[in-house]
Amino acid sequence: MTDPAEATAPLPAPRVDGERLVARLTELRGIGAAADGGVTREAYGSADVAGRDLVAGWMAEAGLAVEVDGAANLIGRRAGTTGRWLASGSHLDTVVDGGWLDGAYGVVAAVEVAAALAGRPDARHGLAVVAYANEEGARGTQGMAGSRALVGQVDEEELATPDDDGVTLRDRIAAAGAEVARHDDAAWDLAAFDAVVELHIEQGPVLDATGTTLGAVTAITGRQALDVEVLGAANHAGATPMELRHDALAAAAEVVLAIEALPATGAVRVATVGHVTVGPNVRNVVPGRVALSAELRDEDAGRLDAAMALVEAELAPIAEKRGVALRTSWGQRVQPTACDPAVLAVVRRVCAESGRTWTELPSGAGHDAQILGREIPMAMVFVPSRGGLSHTPHEDTAPDDLVAGAQALLDAIVALDDVDQPDPTTEDRP
Ligand code: HGY
Ligand code: MN
Numbered sequence: 001m002t003d004p005a006e007a008t009a010p011l012p013a014p015r016v017d018g019e020r021l022v023a024r025l026t027e028l029r030g031i032g033a034a035a036d037g038g039v040t041r042e043a044y045g046s047a048d049v050a051g052r053d054l055v056a057g058w059m060a061e062a063g064l065a066v067e068v069d070g071a072a073n074l075i076g077r078r079a080g081t082t083g084r085w086l087a088s089g090s091h092l093d094t095v096v097d098g099g100w101l102d103g104a105y106g107v108v109a110a111v112e113v114a115a116a117l118a119g120r121p122d123a124r125h126g127l128a129v130v131a132y133a134n135e136e137g138a139r140g141t142q143g144m145a146g147s148r149a150l151v152g153q154v155d156e157e158e159l160a161t162p163d164d165d166g167v168t169l170r171d172r173i174a175a176a177g178a179e180v181a182r183h184d185d186a187a188w189d190l191a192a193f194d195a196v197v198e199l200h201i202e203q204g205p206v207l208d209a210t211g212t213t214l215g216a217v218t219a220i221t222g223r224q225a226l227d228v229e230v231l232g233a234a235n236h237a238g239a240t241p242m243e244l245r246h247d248a249l250a251a252a253a254e255v256v257l258a259i260e261a262l263p264a265t266g267a268v269r270v271a272t273v274g275h276v277t278v279g280p281n282v283r284n285v286v287p288g289r290v291a292l293s294a295e296l297r298d299e300d301a302g303r304l305d306a307a308m309a310l311v312e313a314e315l316a317p318i319a320e321k322r323g324v325a326l327r328t329s330w331g332q333r334v335q336p337t338a339c340d341p342a343v344l345a346v347v348r349r350v351c352a353e354s355g356r357t358w359t360e361l362p363s364g365a366g367h368d369a370q371i372l373g374r375e376i377p378m379a380m381v382f383v384p385s386r387g388g389l390s391h392t393p394h395e396d397t398a399p400d401d402l403v404a405g406a407q408a409l410l411d412a413i414v415a416l417d418d419v420d421q422p423d424p425t426t427e428d429r430p
C-alpha cells in the first residue's frame with residue numbers, strides 16, 4: 001500500500017543524466033569526424049542526416065513524438081496539460097572542420113531535459129525539442145534556414161536559390177529526406193509558445209578566462225553578410241609591366257584590410273573576410289577576378305546600417321586607385337536580438353541557485369534563438385569554451401561544465417513550466 005504521505009510528497013527536483021549526456025555527445029562526434037578532432041556535418045548532407053537520425057532515436061527514447069518537418073528540422077514533442085508550449089534546442093550541422101559542441105550540445109542537452117521530465121505527466125507546458133536545420137549556412141546558403149522556416153521567413157525565392165554547387169535549397173532539403181512540398185507547413189503557431197531557451201557553448205573567451213561556469217545571455221549579436229566582386233584584367237605575369245596592371249587580387253587585399261580596419265574606428269564590433277575565390281588562380285597570370293565573402297557583426301542594427309555605408313565609402317577609392325571595378329552585394333541580415341527580460345530573469349535565478357559561478361554576457365555568435373526570439377520570449381544559457389575556441393577542431397568544454405549547463409537548462413524549463421508569464425523583476429545578480 002502507498003503511504004499517503006508519500007503519495008502527496010512533491011516529486012524530487014529532476015536531474016539530467018550527465019554521464020549519458022557526455023557519452024551521447026561523444027558518439028555524435030564520431031559522425032562527420034576528421035582525424036584532427038574536427039567535425040564536418042554540412043547541412044542537409046549525409047553526415048548531417050546520420051546525426052539527425054541518431055538524435056531522433058534518443059528523442060523517441062525520451063518519450064517524444066518525433067517528426068522531420070518540411071524544412072528538415074528534427075522536432076520531438078510531448079504535450080502538456082494547458083496547450084501552451086516551451087521549446088529548447090539548437091543545431092546539428094557544423095561549419096567545415098568545426099567543433100563537436102557548437103550546436104550539438106544544445107540539442108543533446110535538450111533531449112536530456114525531456115528524458116529527465118518524462119516521468120512527470122503533469123507538465124503544464126508541452127515541450128518541443130528541436131534540432132534546427134542549416135544553422136551555419138552551408139555552401140553559401142543563408143544560415144538559420146530551419147529556424148527561419150518555423151517563423152515563416154523562408155520564401156519561394158530562397159527555396160529556388162542555388163548554393164555554391166548550383167543546387168537549390170529546395171533540392172538540398174529534399175535530399176536530406178524532408179518533405180519539402182510541405183515546407184511552408186513547418187511554420188509554428190508562435191502564439192502557443194511561452195518561451196524558448198537555447199543552451200550553447202560560449203564560443204568566446206569570457207567564461208573560460210574568468211573561470212565562470214554559467215552564462216546568462218543578455219542579447220545576441222546581429223550579422224550582416226557582404227559579397228564583394230573585384231573585376232580587374234587577367235594578363236601575362238611576365239610581360240605586363242607593373243604600372244599597366246589591373247590586379248584584382250592586390251585590390252582585394254586592400255579591401256580585406258579596409259574591412260578589417262573598421263572595428264578599430266568604433267564603427268562596428270567585428271568585421272571579417274572569411275572566404276576568397278581568385279580567378280584564374282594561376283601563378284603566372286595577373287589575377288583578373290576575385291570574389292570575397294565578408295560579414296559585419298554588432299549588437300546594434302543602426303550601427304550595422306551605418307557600417308554598410310562606411311564600407312561603400314572605403315571601397316570606392318580602392319577601385320579608383322587600382323583601376324578595377326568593385327561590386328558590393330549586401331546579403332543576409334540577421335538582426336540583433338535582446339533576450340526577453342522575464343525569461344532572462346528565470347535563467348538568472350536558476351544560475352544564482354545552481355551553486356556554480358555565473359555571470360551575464362552578450363553572445364558574439366549568432367544562434368537560432370535570435371530568430372525565434374523575435375517572436376517568442378527567448379533566453380540562452382552559455383557554458384565555457386576552452387581557450388575561447390570555436391569553429392575549429394580545438395573547440396572543447398570540460399564535461400563538468402557541460403553537465404552544469406544541461407542542469408541549468410532543465411531547471412529553467414521546470415521554472416518556466418510553473419508560470420504562464422515569468423516575472424521580469426529579479427534581484428539576482430552575478
Ligand atoms: O556564425 C555564427 O555565429 C554561428 O555559429 N552560426
Ligand atoms: Mn557555429
Ligand code: MN
Nearest residue numbers: 102103135200
Ligand atoms: Mn551554434
